[in-house]
Amino acid sequence: MQVEIMKKLDVIEKENNIKILYAIESGSRGWGFASKDSDYDVRFIYIHPTDWYLSIEDKKDFIEVPINDLLDINGWDIKKALLQYKKSNPTLLEWLSSPIVYTEDSSAAQRMRDLLPYYFSxxxxxxxxxxxxxxxxxxxxxxxxxxxxxxxxxxxxxxxxxxxxxxxxxxxxxxxxxxxxxxxxxxxxxxxxxxxxxxxxxxxxxxxxxxxxxxxxxxxxxxxxxxxLKTVRKEKTSDYNLLNALFREILKEVWGG
The missing domain is CATH 1.20.120 (Four Helix Bundle (Hemerythrin (Met), subunit A))
Structure with a gap:
């Protein structure tokens, strides 16, 4: 199945003119209690070429690819991922610790892991x-x-x-x-x-x-x-500075310039 998954990810890149930075297995296979007939839940973070981000209109920041009953693939644009990261979104944070990694083609995921002490709530x-x-x-x-x-x-x-x-x-x-x-x-x-x-x-x-x-x-x-939860206080929110810098650096890392 891994070969099929990698082929699907390659098609997604070409059809959407993107670069997949990080792709993992989520769901029961990632959690470690898959059944014999469990499906594959592939999640990924991707990035567009720099010019895609230089416009004022809102653009679709996710990709969903319903393949079949056995394989489900969807992903988030890096900008969406970083915004969710700032909110300490547990779904995204779980992706970053998945034991099943299909591809990790940039430093983005590791740098997000490194910043976790500043942003985890x-x-x-x-x-x-x-x-x-x-x-x-x-x-x-x-x-x-x-x-x-x-x-x-x-x-x-x-x-x-x-x-x-x-x-x-x-x-x-x-x-x-x-x-x-x-x-x-x-x-x-x-x-x-x-x-x-x-x-x-x-x-x-x-x-x-x-x-x-x-x-x-x-x-x-x-x-x-x-x-x-009635006895504890929410922590202060973290700022955007580190993540803005990370976003710009990943753009340069992937596309140059």
């Missing part, structure tokens, strides 16, 4: 992960049978909240690293590992009866972080 990031966890939790509690993958769509953001509270840094993308960083109850860990084995060896549609052990843990952690 823990409190809004916890809000982001808690919002995902709470919504997904309400979904599973409305049914008796649960798709196994839905547990991990809640567990991962909750573990991410726990990472941020403990380390005050952006959590890793991989579920295994999030699990290893916490001292969880052994019974809970065994229950999660049993479901993880079923998830990775089975299909996306596989279902299980609700697990009281896991749902109780999720309920307690969602409530905890709802209360926790």
């Amino acid at each position: 823990p409190v809004p990031t916890i809000y982001h992960y808690l919002h995902i966890a709470r919504n997904k939790y309400e979904e599973i509690m409305s049914t008796e049978q649960v798709k196994i993958k839905r547990y991990f769509y809640i567990l991962r953001p909750i573990l991410a909240c726990m990472w941020i509270e403990k380390n005050n840094t952006m959590p890793p993308m991989e579920f295994s690293k999030l699990m290893a960083a916490q001292q969880l109850d052994g019974i809970l860990v065994n229950e999660i590992n049993k479901l993880l084995e079923k998830k990775t060896s089975g299909l996306e549609i596989d279902i299980e009866p609700k697990s009281p052990i896991i749902t109780d843990f999720l309920k307690r952690k969602i409530y905890y972080y709802e209360q926790y």
Whole structure:
């Protein structure tokens, strides 16, 4: 599949007259709990030639390429990516830490990683992960049978909240690293590992009866972080200067001038 993905990225570059700076795998494959039939979620950051940015009108700053049921590709223009980076957008920050990198053809991604201590905002990031966890939790509690993958769509953001509270840094993308960083109850860990084995060896549609052990843990952690966020303050926002400079330098790096 990697060969097909690289071919698709090459076509996207040619058809849109862009340069792809960075392309990775997101979703369950990047998180480390893909099923046998999980699709591929490819995300990328790209840059246009310099002249494209020298106009006053708003222009489309993303590319979406629906390929098929197995492969989904979309990306953001570097300017959009930097604006989202300034906001400490967790989706973008996860891209920067993906364990599956298809291409990294400029210094842009690494330089964004290097600047992360200046721009990462823990409190809004916890809000982001808690919002995902709470919504997904309400979904599973409305049914008796649960798709196994839905547990991990809640567990991962909750573990991410726990990472941020403990380390005050952006959590890793991989579920295994999030699990290893916490001292969880052994019974809970065994229950999660049993479901993880079923998830990775089975299909996306596989279902299980609700697990009281896991749902109780999720309920307690969602409530905890709802209360926790009432006690912490949002940090000051970072300025544009470093990112404006980075934008100009990447343009020169890729296109010259």
